[in-house]
Structure formats: structure tokens, C-alpha cells
Amino acid sequence: MMTESRNVIHSVDARVTRVNHLEADQHTLVLEAPAIAESATPGSFVHLGVNADPAVMRRPLSILWTDRKDGTVEVLYKVVGKGTEELARVREGETLPTLGPIGRGFQVDSDRDRPLLIGGGVGIPPILFLAREIKDHASPLVVMGSEIPFPFASRPSTIRVPGMPDGVIAGMDLLEDWGVASRLCSTQGYAGCYEGYVDAAARMWLETQASGQREQVIIYTCGPVPMLEAVARLAREFDVPCQVCMEEYMACAVGGCAGCTVPVLGEGGWAMKRVCVDGPVFDAQAVFPAETRPL
Ligand SMILES: Cc1cc2nc3c(=O)[nH]c(=O)nc-3n(C[C@H](O)[C@H](O)[C@H](O)COP(=O)(O)OP(=O)(O)OC[C@H]3O[C@@H](n4cnc5c(N)ncnc54)[C@H](O)[C@@H]3O)c2cc1C
Ligand code: FES
Numbered sequence: 079m080m081t082e083s084r085n086v087i088h089s090v091d092a093r094v095t096r097v098n099h100l101e102a103d104q105h106t107l108v109l110e111a112p113a114i115a116e117s118a119t120p121g122s123f124v125h126l127g128v129n130a131d132p133a134v135m136r137r138p139l140s141i142l143w144t145d146r147k148d149g150t151v152e153v154l155y156k157v158v159g160k161g162t163e164e165l166a167r168v169r170e171g172e173t174l175p176t177l178g179p180i181g182r183g184f185q186v187d188s189d190r191d192r193p194l195l196i197g198g199g200v201g202i203p204p205i206l207f208l209a210r211e212i213k214d215h216a217s218p219l220v221v222m223g224s225e226i227p228f229p230f231a232s233r234p235s236t237i238r239v240p241g242m243p244d245g246v247i248a249g250m251d252l253l254e255d256w257g258v259a260s261r262l263c264s265t266q267g268y269a270g271c272y273e274g275y276v277d278a279a280a281r282m283w284l285e286t287q288a289s290g291q292r293e294q295v296i297i298y299t300c301g302p303v304p305m306l307e308a309v310a311r312l313a314r315e316f317d318v319p320c321q322v323c324m325e326e327y328m329a330c331a332v333g334g335c336a337g338c339t340v341p342v343l344g345e346g347g348w349a350m351k352r353v354c355v356d357g358p359v360f361d362a363q364a365v366f367p368a369e370t371r372p373l
Contacts, residue, residue, distance in 0.1 A: 115148075115150055240286035241286040299323065
């Protein structure tokens with residue numbers, strides 16, 4: 079219906095059709111927004127009014143899932159401050175001013191059929207959306223890390239992941255149901271999780287891949303900056319391409335204020351790029367190259 083709307087940012091008053099309150103002040107919200115659902119891709123995001131007041135500054139949230147049949151978009155967020163606190167008070171049936179989908183999402187390389195998807199903390203949503211989009215034509219491994227309880231059910235995985243130490247068996251329920259390999263990581267001692275960070279778990283798997291197999295690997299990642307830097311280093315070391323999804327502070331979120339710029343290394347040297355519309359997904363080695371970033 080709206081295929082011509084790719085790259086168009088829709089401004090809608092979206093009705094909240096479902097809210098779900100999870101452990102550790104994490105919440106999901108389903109919004110009725112057919113035009114946004116139609117053209118959203120993994121890595122794209124919505125800029126969401128946190129209440130019905132259009133004067134209150136919006137907050138950017140990645141799209142977790144879309145349901146094109148129902149015309150809905152779902153987000154998953156953690157309360158960290160005033161805006162997300164306000165959002166957690168929203169009830170089903172209310173409407174929220176919503177802009178979306180915004181940004182250039184992950185560019186799927188369909189020639190590399192062993193994608194490694196790495197999500198950390200509030201960076202997990204776009205990784206799950208991507209896993210759903212590519213699961214039928216690739217064999218992804220999804221590695222996710224959290225220092226608070228995971229916002230989804232997990233169970234001992236029946237899918238073997240080479241390189242994982244004994245006892246590292248926790249996988250996400252939904253991914254297991256889809257037949258997608260996953261492993262969970264945390265330093266909090268959660269049962270079945272790898273005791274450490276996602277990049278260390280990813281390294282153990284990469285080390286089991288022969289050079290011919292590595293040619294089929296591509297890394298897609300989203301999470302806090304130190305995690306993205308570590309994953310970019312790992313990708314460089316193993317010589318695999320890597321795309322990072324950045325979460326910067328944002329004001330307008332539509333390319334007008336330059337409030338979200340980051341230095342990105344291109345063929346002509348360093349340039350400032352807007353995370354909201356030039357990203358949020360960038361080539362990892364352009365954002366976190368071996369050479370030092372300018373101040
Ligand atoms: C493209 C994009 C996608 C995002 N997707 C998600 C998501 O799917 N789920 C989710 O929970 N959060 C996501 N975020 C982060 C989310 O937008 C912020 O947590 C939120 O705006 C904080 O608003 P607040 O008013 O509650 O907190 P504030 O009072 O503004 O800040 C509270 C704390 O959060 C930190 N913070 C605020 N904004 C950011 C940011 N952009 N990046 C890093 N730290 C920040 C501040 O340092 C402060 O410590 C995303 C951000 C971007 C830019
Ligand atoms: S937030 Fe205004 S240009 Fe990106």
C-alpha cells in the first residue's frame with residue numbers, strides 16, 4: 079500500500095493498543111501506525127511523544143517489531159529519566175504523537191549467510207527485528223547481553239553453538255521457536271548465561287570459524303558505545319564487515335538541528351554525520367576506526 083513511502087517520515091497520532099510492564103522497569107508499547115509499520119526496517123526508529131502534549135520533547139526509540147497486517151509498531155524501552163518515566167504511565171487507548179520510521183537501518187548483505195547479531199541492553203530491539211527479517215534466508219547467531227533481567231523469556235537452547243563453554247546454554251524462547259541460534263551474556267550470574275560481555279562470547283564463536291567460513295560472516299550490532307567499540311575492534315581483528323547502530327542524544331531527529339552528529343571517517347577524511355538521518359546504522363570501521371577520532 080505504502081511502498082512508495084520508503085524514506086518518508088510519517089507524522090501520526092498513534093493509538094496505543096497494548097502496554098506491557100516487564101522486570102527492572104522495562105516496558106513494551108504497541109502503537110497503531112500503519113504507514114510507519116509498512117516502511118520500517120531493522121535499525122529504523124520512531125521519535126515518540128511521551129504523552130499527548132505535543133510541546134513535550136520527543137524521545138527516540140528503536141522499532142522492535144512491526145505487524146504490517148495489523149498496522150502496528152512495537153517498541154521496548156527501559157526507564158532511565160523523566161521522558162521514559164512519563165512514557166511508562168501511558169495507558170492503552172491513549173494516542174501519542176509519533177514520527178517514523180526514521181533513519182537508515184541495517185543494510186543486509188545477503189551474500190553473507192552466517193550473520194552474527196550482537197545486541198546489548200537497550201540496543202537489543204533492532205537486533206531482534208533484524209533476526210526476524212533474515213531468519214528465512216540465512217543462519218544467524220544472536221548474542222545478547224544485559225546487566226538487568228532480560229526483557230524476554232529464555233530456556234536451555236537445543237541449538238549447538240560452537241565455541242561456547244560448557245553450561246552456556248541460555249537462549250531466547252522466541253528465537254529457539256524460530257530455530258535461530260542464540261546465547262545470552264551477563265556478569266550478574268543469571269542461569270545458563272555466559273559470565274562476561276557479548277564481545278568475548280562472540281570472539282569464542284568466531285575463533286571456531288575457519289577462514290572460508292569467516293568469509294560468510296557479517297556482524298550487525300547495537301548497544302552502548304563501549305560495547306560497539308569492542309565489537310568494531312573484534313570485527314577488525316577477524317577481518318569481517320560490521321555495521322553498528324548508534325544511539326546518540328537527539329533533539330529534532332529529522333536532520334534539522336545537527337544535535338546528534340558524530341565524526342565518521344570516509345574516503346575524504348573525517349566528516350560530521352547526523353545519527354538520526356545519515357544513520358543510525360554506520361559502517362563500524364568508519365565510526366570506530368583504528369586511527370584516533372578527532373576531538
Ligand atoms: C536511535 C535511538 C534508538 C533508541 N532506542 C532505544 C530503545 O529501543 N529502547 C530504549 O530503552 N532506549 C532507546 N534509546 C535511548 C532512549 O532514547 C533514551 O533512553 C531516552 O531518550 C531517555 O530519555 P529520558 O527522558 O527518560 O532520560 P533522560 O533524562 O534524557 O536521560 C536519563 C539517562 O539516560 C541517558 N541517555 C539519555 N538519552 C540517551 C541516548 N540517546 N543515548 C544514551 N544515553 C542516553 C542520560 O545520560 C541519562 O543518564 C534510543 C536512542 C536512540 C538515539
Ligand atoms: S537530532 Fe536534529 S539533526 Fe539529528
